[in-house]
Amino acid sequence: MRINHRLLFGTLLRLERTGIEYIKSIGKMYHCGLFEVVQGYKIHYMRAGSGAHNLLLFPGPMGSVITDYSLFLDRLDKKTFTAIGWDPPGQGGSIPPTERSWLQQPGRLQEDAHLALRLMRHLNLVPFSLLGWAEGAITALITVANCEPKEFRKLVLWAHEGAIPCVKANLIDQTQDPHAWPLTCRAPLEAMYDSNYLAENWTHYTLAKNLGYFWRELGDPVIKRQLTEQFSTNSGPLLLLMRAPGRLNAEDWLTYILAQMDNVRIINWMNHEEVISSTEKYTCWGPHRADPDEFQAIAEHFLRCGQVKEPLEKL
DSSP states (O other), X not given: OOOOHHHHHTSXXXXXXXXXXXXXOHHHHGGGOEEEXXXXXXXXXXXXXXXXXXXXXXXXXXXXXXXXXXXXXXXXXTTTEEEEEEEOTXXXXXXXXXXXXXXXXXXXXXXXXXXXXXXXXXXXXXXXXXXXXXXXXXXXXXXXXXXXXXXXEEEEEEOTTOSSSXXXXXXXXXXXXXXXXXXXXXXXXXXXXXXXXXXXXXXXXHHHHHTTXXXXXXXXXXXXXXXXXXXXXXXXXXXXXXXXTTOTTTSOHHHHHHHTSTTEEEEEOSOHHHHHHTHHHHTTOOHXXXXXXXXXXXXXXXXXXXXXXXXXXXX
């Protein structure tokens, strides 16, 4: 398995061909890749900003701080926030281990959550707010469940159904082979991993998802009890960015459960017509990549004051 370390540390000026946005300042952005040993894993992370409000960013499946959050870090209000984007073991710059399968038991996401919390404690960046999408949203919730009451501030979650299915009901079948993905989805990950590593791990991911592994991890009775206690004792609100308006249970079980909580703020970031007409743009990516400026404005406004900034019509 080969990782493009030139990409990680900025000596390669990469032009991302996604049709959404060119990333031209790679050298400026990625000279600051850092490592921290946490429970025997060499964790790669990137740090931006020097503000008092700490953030921890959770990538999606096979994502990384570079592929998932380069646009977010570039736009960050660095005087207000200190952001840590991290790569769970087996993803991005936290490789090896290559043998860490999505099918491992006990749950991979629960282990990621413990590592994420320990990382922030090691860096002395608590309390902190959490941002996560796809399976990263589940990991963020499990992390909150494991936090001490005063370690957690706010939570921003989106694309909770995961990277698949995204637009069509049968998209899981269509996305099992990364070679068949739209360039919008494929290019960033192909720049990070070789094709064999990506294909093998994505196969394991889709199988684990279909078997309900991730649902069971968050549905663990201990995790559910701890999460309920956190939300009942902590006044920090949760921002839920949903894909389509007026359908609280249409995305998946997690969206439905979260939408019932009193302290949840909800934003609909794409209407039904746009879902159908923008498949190439949005497939397997959330608003953090599809509409980075608007996403940044919504997320930072919420993190500052706990209030919702309504998206522009283009969302």
